[in-house]
Amino acid sequence: MSDERLLAGRRPTGPLGRGAHLSAYGPLGPIAGDPPGLLALAETSGLRGRGGAGFPMGRKLRAVAAARGRKVVVANGAEGEPASRKDRVLLESLPHLVLDGVALAATAVGAREARVCVSAAMARALAAVGGAIAERRDEIRLRLEVVADGYVAGEESALVHALNGGPPRPTTVPPRPFERGVDGRPTLVQNVETLAHLALVARHGAAWFRALGTPADPGTTLVTVSGAVARPGVYELALGTPVGRLAARATPSGPPRAFLVGGYFGAWVSATEADALPLAHDGLRALGGSLGCGVVIALPHGACGVCQTARVLDYLARESAGQCGPCVFGLRAIAGAMAEVARGEGSRATLERLARWAGDVAGRGACHHPDGAVRLLRSALDVFAEEVEAHGQRGRCPSGERVARLRVPVRVAAA
Amino acid sequence: MSERLRVDPIACEAHGLCAELVPELVAADDWGYPIVDGRPVPAELVAHARRAVAACPRLALRLEREPRA
Numbered sequence: 032m033s034d035e036r037l038l039a040g041r042r043p044t045g046p047l048g049r050g051a052h053l054s055a056y057g058p059l060g061p062i063a064g065d066p067p068g069l070l071a072l073a074e075t076s077g078l079r080g081r082g083g084a085g086f087p088m089g090r091k092l093r094a095v096a097a098a099r100g101r102k103v104v105v106a107n108g109a110e111g112e113p114a115s116r117k118d119r120v121l122l123e124s125l126p127h128l129v130l131d132g133v134a135l136a137a138t139a140v141g142a143r144e145a146r147v148c149v150s151a152a153m154a155r156a157l158a159a160v161g162g163a164i165a166e167r168r169d170e171i172r173l174r175l176e177v178v179a180d181g182y183v184a185g186e187e188s189a190l191v192h193a194l195n196g197g198p199p200r201p202t203t204v205p206p207r208p209f210e211r212g213v214d215g216r217p218t219l220v221q222n223v224e225t226l227a228h229l230a231l232v233a234r235h236g237a238a239w240f241r242a243l244g245t246p247a248d249p250g251t252t253l254v255t256v257s258g259a260v261a262r263p264g265v266y267e268l269a270l271g272t273p274v275g276r277l278a279a280r281a282t283p284s285g286p287p288r289a290f291l292v293g294g295y296f297g298a299w300v301s302a303t304e305a306d307a308l309p310l311a312h313d314g315l316r317a318l319g320g321s322l323g324c325g326v327v328i329a330l331p332h333g334a335c336g337v338c339q340t341a342r343v344l345d346y347l348a349r350e351s352a353g354q355c356g357p358c359v360f361g362l363r364a365i366a367g368a369m370a371e372v373a374r375g376e377g378s379r380a381t382l383e384r385l386a387r388w389a390g391d392v393a394g395r396g397a398c399h400h401p402d403g404a405v406r407l408l409r410s411a412l413d414v415f416a417e418e419v420e421a422h423g424q425r426g427r428c429p430s431g432e433r434v435a436r437l438r439v440p441v442r443v444a445a446a
Numbered sequence: 447m448s449e450r451l452r453v454d455p456i457a458c459e460a461h462g463l464c465a466e467l468v469p470e471l472v473a474a475d476d477w478g479y480p481i482v483d484g485r486p487v488p489a490e491l492v493a494h495a496r497r498a499v500a501a502c503p504r505l506a507l508r509l510e511r512e513p514r515a
Contacts, residue, residue: 203454355455356479364476391475397456 034243034251034269037227041124046159049166052127059131062233069139070096075237077249078229082107082185082222083294083324085248085312088229091219094209095140098217102142104171105194105213106133108149108156108223109178109185112294113346113438114326117253118223120265122149122156125227126163130173132226135233137171140219144172146194147223152180180440182295182350186398187220189352200352201398222324224253244270248311252325256281258291258436259331268310275306278329288332289414291437293323295343296403298410299336321406328437335430337418339437340411341366341373346439347404358401361392365408372419375427382419385412448486449509451495455479457506464507467498480507 040047040055047055062068074089095102106129110118121129133145147164149157157177164173176194183189184199191212193199212218228250232240241249248270257263260281268277274290290305292298298320300308308315312322330336348362368385371377385408393405412419421429451471453464460478470491471483487495487509499507 201456203456356458356460356477357455357475360477360479361475388476391481395455395475395479395481397454 076240081224095219104145105220106147111182111185128227131230150180254325258329287329291328293321294326297323299414336415338373341369355396357395463501464498468494
């Protein structure tokens with residue numbers, strides 16, 4: 032039994048055109064022209080952001096609606112997380128669902144303009160969204176924007192910075208985009224999946240939305256499953272579904288050693304812990320983890336969590352926007368020390384330095400990039416404590432595996 | 447009214463004047479960047495904190511006023 036709502040109309044043959052979209056999901060009713068109704072509906076539904084922070088959408092809509100000036104909506108389809116494909120899938124296959132959500136959000140906050148941001152790395156999604164916009168006759172002006180595909184480029188303030196003609200790097204907040212964003216105007220930034228959910232909430236109501244999920248985290252969510260599974264891909268599930276149940280749907284190839292939950296800024300969870308662990312924002316946060324952007328990666332026995340984490344930490348260090356000392360130097364130092372541990376050259380002192388740097392770096396950047404790296408590091412040292420010990424004792428990786436299990440994009444430096 | 451020290455991490459370039467002028471509230475990390483005590487500034491340190499704010503070449507340090515909750 033699947034909890035497919037967003038993905039119910041998805042076809043393998045390509046994006047749904049406007050006609051097929053309306054056949055699959057039905058038309059929007061009068062609420063589409065009712066800003067106070069939409070605001071109330073968003074609040075009652077309890078829909079939380081699906082971009083990583085899980086912030087209540089209703090509250091964000093109200094904040095922008097209440098601000099002074101001409102508003103603008105930004106749909107965030109940057110998806111800089113390498114292990115996540117959910118936004119890409121939505122934009123490629125169901126662009127009208129996302130665009131319905133964009134138009135609804137714009138109506139709710141009183142915006143007449145929206146920028147739909149799609150990563151430069153998503154060629155099919157760009158074509159699909161462009162084609163979908165051409166088919167529509169919204170009152171809101173929809174503009175497709177191609178955005179950078181770096182790791183931090185999809186951070187809210189970085190996205191706005193880029194739309195304002197700057198580099199795709201985070202800016203100091205306050206002011207937050209909802210106060211002053213694109214062209215200095217009150218700006219609503221929402222992940223494309225969040226907007227897609229709004230499109231269905233507007234059709235079926237808050238009670239329908241809340242019929243799945245948990246009271247604090249209602250509805251369904253998209254999760255990209257990868258790693259040692261026979262059926263990697265994007266799954267839709269009710270929030271609160273245990274990791275073990277989701278993993279079973281993807282058919283693990285053998286009992287996993289651990290799962291990385293939330294993305295490269297999420298946390299490792301041992302297989303035993305993960306089995307009953309509910310995928311939901313608050314529970315995971317309480318454990319020091321994160322639902323993040325809906326990513327679950329299965330690490331098999333025989334693979335080395337220490338070595339894989341060292342590779343990802345190196346990637347995260349390189350993806351720093353390069354603006355804040357603690358992030359630039361701290362992540363580099365952390366990555367270097369973890370690489371030492373992975374090579375079997377780490378000592379007690381290395382681990383002590385790692386712990387100290389983790390404490391020093393977290394919370395001291397302009398954005399949460401360093402916090403995510405620290406979360407990944409701490410969870411690795413915890414879950415893979417035995418492997419860390421074994422690396423130190425043997426002077427090398429006990430598994431000896433060289434396969435890169437966690438995909439890291441290779442970036443060719445510009446001339 | 448309480449005042450708290452805050453650093454803008456993008457503007458900060460680790461000149462280190464703040465850590466020199468008000469070490470009670472600002473320590474330096476391994477790379478010379480300020481670790482700022484974000485608690486309300488005690489009355490006897492406010493003048494020092496203000497001096498540090500004025501001295502920052504990057505205007506990265508701020509003393510922010512907060513209404514008491």
